[in-house]
Amino acid sequence: MRLKVNLLALLLAYRSAAHPHDTFSVGHRRNAEHDVKPKEQVIVWVDHAGHTIGIEHKHQTPTATFKSSPTELPLLPNTDNIIPDNPLPKLTVEVPELNTNRGPRFGITYSPYTSHGTCKTFDQINQDIEHLRHHAFIRIYGIDCDQTKLVTQASRQHGLKVFAGVFDLHNFPDSLHYIRDAATAAGGDWSIFHTIAIGNELVNKGQNKPADVVNAVNTARGILRGAGYQGPVVTVDTFSVMLQHPELCAASDYCAANCHAFFDNNQLPETAGEYALDKARRISAAAGGKKTVITESGWPHAGQPNGRAVPSPENQKKAIASLRKAFADDPDLVLFTAFDDLWKSDNQWTFGAERFWGIQDMGREREREQDRE
Structure with missing residues (x-):
């Protein structure tokens, strides 16, 4: 009877403040063995770790000798249904993949003509530029269709710079007035211009000699500096011409070269980046270490194969x-081109692909049907 009473007392003690009912730590209790009179009762209060925290005597309190030994508490109810394996919900954090295209990246070439070769309106140009706003700048080639002023106006609205230029040396240097007028229309603000190019592949096409182009670049730089423009002035030609004529690089504020792996019949599309990067490094080496910018590089999505170089989407x-x-660390790369140039025509060197270089994942398909109307 005494053992029963004592066990009952200790069990009650276990559920007392020493062991709150919502605490699930497994503790110990102690059985007290008394050398005392049977009428007297002693209750020992212990905590969850088995340490005595109090002794309660009832009736008389004779001297008692205690012998204690740890005894395991009865097993608590299965806590699997009380505490889940993961008591706190897992914190899920979306870690976005590294996006090398985040923010404006690279330049993109753009021609403001309809499929019939007529001039686009400002609204059409503005709509096109809106779809190109994830790039850093727009490269245009000439001054016809008042494109310098219209493209710079639209680009300002969308936070882009403009790589402008005169396509050839006809009416040069008077042709520079169109570029100056674009800045004047913006209150004399030249900051919209990324670069101004004097000619595109003039030596490669046989239109001008290298010395003539060098003189034109130097003349243009003097005129533009006098008008307030302090940015780069260059001439653009193919990478092979730049390698053969480093004087073109010397006259330019950086070497500007067009380079397309597609025109090398041993190249695959997977190597287009390394191909262009290698040519840029070679041009810089030939020019005494001067910076080289690849001002055109792309791949057609239709046309005829050029050996291993096959056009397809x-x-x-x-x-x-x-x-x-390949150019992840060089944001000045210029991709070719924004949209298909359906107004162009092919020759024996273009593999039926001249109209189909528009980058298909630009964010929308070119509105070909609208252009054909």
């Missing part, structure tokens, strides 16, 4: 991805 995607990867 899938190959274009591979080539553009290769270019972005």
Whole structure:
């Protein structure tokens, strides 16, 4: 009877303040063995770790000798249904993948003509530029259709710079007035211009000799500096011409070269980026270490094969991805081109692809049907 009473007392003690009912730590209790009279009762209060925290005597309190030994508490109810394996919900954090295209990246070439070769209106140009706003700047080639003023106006609205230029040396240097007028229309603000180019592939096409182009670049720089423009002035030609004529680089504020792996019949789209990067490094080496910017590079999505270089939408995607990867640390790369140039015509060197270089994943398909109307 005594053992029963004592056990009952200790069990009650276990559920007392020493062991709150919502505490699930497994503790110990102690059985007290008394050398005392049977009428007397002693209750020992212990905590969850088995330490005595109090002794309660009832009736008389004779001297008692205690012998204690730890005894395991009865097993608590199965806590699997009380405490889940994961008592706190898992915190899920979305870690975005590294996006090398975050923010404006690279330049993109753009021609403001309809499929019939007529001039686009400002509203049409503005709509096109809106779809290109994830780039850093727009490269245009000439001054016709008042494109310098219209493209710079639209680009200002969308936070882009403009790589402008005169396409050839006809009416040069008077042709520079169109560029100056674009800045004047913006209150004399030249900050919109990324670069101003004097000619595009003039030596490669046989239109001008290298010395003539060098003189034109130097003349243009003097005129533009006098008008308030302090940015780069260059001439653009193919990478092979730049390697043969480093004086073109010397006259420019940086070396500006067009380079397309597609025109090398041994190239695959996966190597387009490394191909262009290698040519840029070679040009810089030939120019005494001067910076080189690849001012055109892309891949057609339709046309005829050039050996291993095959035009297709899938190959274009591979080539553009290769270019972005190879030039990840050089935001001045200029991708070719924003949209298909349906107004162009082919020759024996273009493999039926001249109209189909528009990058297909630009965010929308070119509105071909609208252009054809």
